[in-house]
Amino acid sequence: MKRRDSIKTITLGAIGASYLLNGCYGVTQEKIKRSLTRYKYGRTPQEKLYDDKLFSQEFFTDEELTILNKLCNLILPPNDYGSIEEAEVVQLIEFMAKDIPSYQKPLRDGIDWINEQSELNFNQKFIDISENSQKQIIDKIAYYDPNLDMNDLPDEVQWFNLLRNLTLTGYFTSEVGIKELGYKGNSPNVWDGVPQEVLDDHGLSYDEEWLSKFVDQSKRLDTAKWDEDGNLIS
């Protein structure tokens, strides 16, 4: 019997409780499907077909999605800016598992591992134990020495790193996450150099001899004209 199958058998009794919790966390395959009809981002017909194919597939079970949602919430708890749910982080993880199939095995193995640990230590599935108990398990795998090669670290440490990566990228590429980060661009504006106070903070300045060469933003809409030597005269 595979490890995964054995865990399924052992934990069958706890499924009822998990289903109840689904209501709280609210991420189910059904909801994921409904949220995926809004993407409009300049796809070619072939790309659209590929996206649609991925949307039509289900990878994680609702039970797994619930665990992922809990883990993502532990990694980045909600705050005034937003939450894992608002950032649709679990939806992203479900999509990426299909878009990058090499994520599938480690992600699923990790969920099995954490349920196994929970059963061993607390006699219950991960989703059913207290948050303190959940953190006790996570504490064993959440930290690593950045001087070591990630590939040499235990599988569960690598898994948690992958999950942390997906959680952070999912949150900070979402509307609420980008707002929290404070990124100001991707919108029409006029760049006229680094703000003076920032230059001062860094003890830097623009070269005097360069300054006259830069675009005079007050004349950006005047049509360019040159003399015959290539000097701009407008």
Add this chain to the structure above:
Amino acid sequence: MEIKKTSKQYDVIIVGSGAGGGMATKVLSEAGLKVAVVESGPYYDPANPDQMTQLKWAWQSPRRGAGTTRPFGDFDQAYGGWDIDGEPYTQKNDTNFRWFRSRMLGGRTNHWGRISLRFGPNDFKKKSMDGLGEDWPITYEDLRPYYDKVDKLIGVFGTKENLYNDPDGFFLPPPKPRLHELYYIKAARKADIKVIPSRLSVITKRINNDRGVCFYCNGCARSCNVYADFSSGSCLIFPAQNAGGQIDLYVNSMVRTVETNFEGKATGVSYINKDDGNEYKLNGKVVVLAASACSSARILLNSKSKQHPNGLGNSSDLVGKYLHDSTGGDMMAFLPQLTNRKIYNEDGVGGMHVYSPWWLDNKKLDFPRGYHIEVWGGMGAPTYGTGFNVNHFNKFFGLKAGGYGDVLRSDMKKYYGSTIGFSGRGESVAMKSNYCEIDPNKVDKYGVPVLRFNYKWTDYEIKQAKHMQDTFEEIIHNMGGQPLWNKPGIESNYGLTKPGEIIHEVGTTRMGKNPKDSVVDQFERMHDVDNVFVVDAGPFVSQADKNPTWTIMALAWRASDHIVSEFKKQNF
């Protein structure tokens, strides 16, 4: 398969719609010639909302912009990549050549870096200078008027610097450097490396009423919907159509061969219509190939006939030979002084605001040819991958990494925008032994024989790549930074990119005076077939440490003028 013929007769059939094909389309149609443009991909307009990716946010993509379907990410405007389903290529010996194709109107001009550098006087006579490769049959002075015209027509920002081998042009004013670029300037100068404002084809000041002015969204790789950057469709083909040119666009049409008559002259092209799978023939008095260096070589080599048994225009046996790409080497560093940054909009244009042109004398070095340095970094738009290894830089402070909880939020903000990167892009030496040819054993999904590559870097490129890494190390040291990975050594050719990866492949139909050692003449006309021209980067004799696009367009304009004058003399 039955070939369907059309009764339409064109003056010129242009194969491909990128930089070279677009320029030929504009110049030839404006001269009143009736042209067909045959493009292997779909119609594309950067202003079409259904195709547009500019100003989209990561969350508008279900993969948050990841590079799964497009190699440079969801928002990059290249339909294609190094690997295209059903359109393989093969390798010979231990070659690993990477062939990037973009199948769409405008080709790769829709996503390129807009780095628009003229070649300098030395770049046309490298053999005279270092004994390697071959000199061009033309000089800088021959091409200079065309560079000037390209500058004025398309727009490029830059500054007059009076550098002999990096000639000045008709420049729009450049944008001010960003913060990490100011750090670069300081550190590079300390190492005696020259730094000047970039030269990019982005409209920082109005150039005409057809094109908008840059609004600094950093999205040039997404192609600009107000046409404030150069793409072949928006800046050459659409204006030519709007000016009333007689231009028929054939999209989703993959040219298989150039057709010839019993005299061996070209009569047109045959192409596969990707929509219905049928093969068609178009008739033209002149055929202009602009499909990209390797695609044009492939078409020529596949165009065998009794008169051209070795492939069209290939009596020299040099079609496909002397293939060369730019060298590439990269390094990235963490700058502690850029932690916990004050956040402001520093998007700027889609590319660096300063760069370093080649600054050394090869006589004092152990390798020939130079490279320029591109610099990147800053507080960019978050996209898939942002937040990965969120506090890995803790290692520079002797701290553990990882964890969970609110501390990750502050780590994210602490390290956002704290890196700087350097890319060396240099000139390789064109070698006859580096080539593409037809693979006799493989066809693509349209039944067309595919290309097989044979390519090996020489010591020249490997030593140049080592020099790049030594230079980056010195610059990083000068700015008090920490390199993000170990300096690559001899086992990886000092981090030298794979051939093809810089996407500057040139040289497969090189120009020259002598038909025995070149494929086209100084007007890009085939020595063997006087009504076939090649106006992509195939005719490049040598690469220079410059990006090829500006030279492709200057040469294509010059070739097109020549075609027009030949028509006037009724030579076609």
